[in-house]
Amino acid sequence: MTEPVLNKEQTDTSIRITGESVEGQETVLNEGALSLLEVLCREFADEVPKLLAARKAKQAVIDGGSLPDFLPETRAIRDGDWQIRGIPDDLTDRRVEITGPVDRKMIINALNANVKVFMADFEDSLAPSWSKVIEGQINLRDAVRGEIEFTAPETGKHYALKDDPAVLVCRVRGLHLIEKHVEFNGKPIPGSLFDFCLYFYHNYRQLLAKGSGPYFYIPKLESHVEARWWAKVFAFVEERFCLTPGTIKCTCLVETLPAVFEMEEILYELRSNIVALNCGRWDYIFSYIKTLKNHPDRVLPDRQAVTMDKPFLSAYSRLLIKTCHKRGALAMGGMAAFIPAKDPAQNEAVLAKVRGDKELEARNGHDGTWVAHPGLADTAMSIFNEYIGEDHVNQLHITRDVDAPILARDLLLPCDGERTEAGMRLNIRIALQYIEAWINGNGCVPIYGLMEDAATAEISRTSIWQWIQHKQKLSNGKLVTKDLFKEMLVEELANVKLEVGPDRFTRGSYTQAAVLLEQITTSDELVDFLTLPGYEILTQAD
Incomplete structure (x- = not known):
């Protein structure tokens, strides 16, 4: 009993x-x-x-x-x-x-x-x-x-x-x-x-x-x-x-x-x-x-x-x-x-x-x-x-x-490597698809051959935030700005729609995910965890 x-x-x-x-x-x-x-x-x-x-x-x-x-x-x-x-x-x-x-x-x-x-x-x-x-x-x-x-x-x-x-x-x-x-x-x-x-x-x-x-x-x-x-x-x-x-x-x-x-x-x-x-x-x-x-x-x-x-x-x-x-x-x-x-x-x-x-x-x-x-x-x-x-x-x-x-100093050493447009666009697509899955109740998502969870999505969106804040240039010479990110976000949202298909896109929450991603990536203050605003969306139906 x-x-x-x-x-x-x-x-x-x-x-x-x-x-x-x-x-x-x-x-x-x-x-x-x-x-x-x-x-x-x-x-x-x-x-x-x-x-x-x-x-x-x-x-x-x-x-x-x-x-x-x-x-x-x-x-x-x-x-x-x-x-x-x-x-x-x-x-x-x-x-x-x-x-x-x-x-x-x-x-x-x-x-x-x-x-x-x-x-x-x-x-x-x-x-x-x-x-x-x-x-x-x-x-x-x-x-x-x-x-x-x-x-x-x-x-x-x-x-x-x-x-x-x-x-x-x-x-x-x-x-x-x-x-x-x-x-x-x-x-x-x-x-x-x-x-x-x-x-x-x-x-x-x-x-x-x-x-x-x-x-x-x-x-x-x-x-x-x-x-x-x-x-x-x-x-x-x-x-x-x-x-x-x-x-x-x-x-x-x-x-x-x-x-x-x-x-x-x-x-x-x-x-x-x-x-x-x-x-x-x-x-x-x-x-x-x-x-x-x-x-x-x-x-x-x-x-x-x-x-x-x-x-x-x-x-x-x-x-x-x-x-x-x-x-x-x-x-x-x-x-x-x-x-x-x-x-x-x-x-x-x-x-x-x-x-x-x-x-x-x-x-x-x-x-x-x-x-x-x-x-x-x-x-x-x-x-x-x-x-x-x-x-x-x-x-x-x-x-x-x-x-x-x-x-x-060994633990804080700067890390060499390029910042590329392809890398930035990939970050946007990964973060978009992960946030969309998360706010619909799925926190572990296979994307492009990797099992993405909140940690990897966090890297994707904070990397872009960091590049914007410190006025970084991509390897092709483009300056990373809020406007550049917004342009790429619109383009990559369209690419995600092509990848997942119109039916899945319509049934999903990709536009809502894009709004959240834009908010936390263009914020002047870094949002500590994407799961905090994400939790508010996730639990609205609870």
């Missing part, structure tokens, strides 16, 4: 559900889950605006001409002799991880793939409509219980879990995102607390019973103070449920430029719960643009030219490995956003690019990597098998102590 859901008509709790009822929501929005959510909001929600205000204050200093650097006040932590608490057995081998949104078919295919871990994503690859957020929690609950299955309505094909699925890790939303369909004391709650609470509450017993645990990916941290907030959340929940300290485990994505200067401090604050850091490369490139937006000497070239062999990205990868292994944590590599091609020759070209990328990561000493499509898993797995060898399950033994010290 399911517990009753507390809905918007009930007033005996400070938690209020304002979203329309979703089929099956009573299984996840039951009394116990909402009781935990209420106490988490009471204890921790008020700190989130303060953490976000601290981000803005730090950014204002950088906008004024300063550059990020390692913190002098935390030198003792960096110089100290300490280790993280430890890594559970089922997280010691993470040589290939697949990521994707929390729809039912995706979860089954990902857990069945030739990978060690599936990161189920409530963040960059999910457009968080109320129905998708609730359905995602239901789907994960069923997956943990081994009860998830799916029959495709169009083909009748049946999907079910294999006997030995990948380890499940849940990525919650970032601190900047709210869940507007749940209010605490009349205010929308942090989306991160909602995602964490429901996944933990409904799954921790079953996960622990089968030798795993409640594992999380934490995105978009910008400071060790934010990591401390998460550490307090974890410790509070562990104590409330009489769990051994360190039962909850997390991996933090280092995908913001400010965070790369506080990696040791982040590990230290979360040392009871953390097991790894991850090179979230696409968001990191976006954050490089966003953080250094007022610095004309740090303008990036075409997105396609900003590859992991560039000095500032190589320094980021190597420092993360050295930092993690020094403290006993795993160092995860980044995303291969390619998707397999149907044409054999094209597919071989795709796999060659994936091999080169993954060989660089494995050679640097990463313990594992990400893919966005099951068709790339075997390629990534073979490379990491080769580098890890038969005697190890990771590369924690690689210390990189022979490296010269990686200094702040």
Whole structure:
């Protein structure tokens, strides 16, 4: 018998559900889950605006001409002799991880793939409509219980879990995102607390019973103070449920430029719960643009030219490995956003690019990597098998102590490369199609052979914003201005219509997407995340 859901008509709790009822929501929005959510909001929600205000204050200093650097006040932590608490057995081998949104078919295919871990994503690859957020929690609950299955309505094909699925890790939303369909004391709650609470509450017993645990990916941290907030959340929940300290485990994505200067401090604050850091490369490139937006000497070239062999990205990868292994944590590599091609020759070209990328990561000493499509898993797995060898399950033994010290200037080096008209037009088409998909509820979209999510779309639109602001010229001599962008936007909107066809264009929201893209690209102040105004459009129908 399911517990009753507390809905918007009930007033005996400070938690209020304002979203329309979703089929099956009573299984996840039951009394116990909402009781935990209420106490988490009471204890921790008020700190989130303060953490976000601290981000803005730090950014204002950088906008004024300063550059990020390692913190002098935390030198003792960096110089100290300490280790993280430890890594559970089922997280010691993470040589290939697949990521994707929390729809039912995706979860089954990902857990069945030739990978060690599936990161189920409530963040960059999910457009968080109320129905998708609730359905995602239901789907994960069923997956943990081994009860998830799916029959495709169009083909009748049946999907079910294999006997030995990948380890499940849940990525919650970032601190900047709210869940507007749940209010605490009349205010929308942090989306991160909602995602964490429901996944933990409904799954921790079953996960622990089968030798795993409640594992999380934490995105978009910008400071060790934010990591401390998460550490307090974890410790509070562990104590409330009489769990051994360190039962909850997390991996933090280092995908913001400010965070790369506080990696040791982040590990230290979360040392009871953390097991790894991850090179979230696409968001990191976006954050490089966003953080250094007022610095004309740090303008990036075409997105396609900003590859992991560039000095500032190589320094980021190597420092993360050295930092993690020094403290006993795993160092995860980044995303291969390619998707397999149907044409054999094209597919071989795709796999060659994936091999080169993954060989660089494995050679640097990463313990594992990400893919966005099951068709790339075997390629990534073979490379990491080769580098890890038969005697190890990771590369924690690689210390990189022979490296010269990686200094702040190494992490901030300008990036060479052309800014081309073709690159600018491609950015416009990618951003247009991604925003159109996102505001219609799809946060993970194959576009031109790549699996695009919010991070890659962010690079596309902020690159153009940066070129406009700093009066950059394209390789053909054209000055990038707001007017040039608007002209290209009209032309590329027409090209997208030709690509998708008039019927799909008419049924879609491409014009609405173009309006939003124009607003955020020509704004004098950089819009922090396209998902913030996008969320308002997405949830208008909720």
